[in-house]
Amino acid sequence: MTEPDREELQRMAQLVEVNRERLQALEQQIRNLEGIRIEQEHALEALExxxxxxxxxxxxxxxxxxxxxxxxxxxxGAVVDVGSRVQAEKTRHQAMDILKKRNEELLTIMTNVKEDYDELENQITILANRFNETVEGLQETIQKPNPSNEHEQDPLPKRRRRRKRGTELTLDD
Incomplete structure (x- = not known):
């Protein structure tokens, strides 16, 4: 394996690994957002x-x-966090409207993150397939005997078959 091939394989492997780590981070982000959405949904149900x-x-x-x-x-009324840990008293109806709006925004964010996740997952699949194809190509190159090597091996003298036990002659003798 030549040095450029080895470097290319290492680069591809590192790229796959970095993207997998990003994929895990996106997964965690989706789980966190889902937890927040459920919490807000419970608060909304309680107010209703x-x-x-x-x-x-x-x-x-x-x-x-x-x-x-x-x-x-x-x-x-209800006391609602309006941002930066600032809380304000709102009517129950206003609090429900705020929670509904937050959940809509949260669903939009979650959709975007899931799209990013799917796109990254496809990129990882493409990179992994390219990596595997490159490795297979290199293995085929290594396994194929070079024609120049075959010519070098021909001049070696061939061994003669030895006689079997006894005095029987064979066609090779």
Whole structure:
């Protein structure tokens, strides 16, 4: 194998590996976005479950399996993170609209990331196939005997067959 071929194979292998790492990062990003989407969907469902006339004795989850029992008046609003950890009080209807809009934006982002994922996956497949074809081509080149080598081997004297045990003569003798 010549040095340029070896370098080309190493470059292709590194490119495949780097792209696989990028693919894993995109997979992780998709999982994270899906988790955020589900969390927002649950919050939206919880807001929608509160009747307009309010609720007495509602259990509000605080986390770690702890819930707070509270009365929710009919005009109670919700506190929503509006960005950069700034929170604002909104009506329940406004909070639901914000969550719906965020989920739409999130779905658009997830679609774009999935498209990037599919495109990168195709590139990896193409690179891996090209790598395998190059390796196969090099193996065929190595396995084929060179015609110049065959001529060099011909001048060697051939061994004569030895006689079998006994005195029988063969046609080769």
């Amino acid at each position: 479950a509160i009747p307009k006339e309010g609720v007495k004795g509602a259990m509000v989850p605080l986390g770690a399996g702890v819930q707070l029992i509270a009365n929710i008046p009919p005009d109670a």
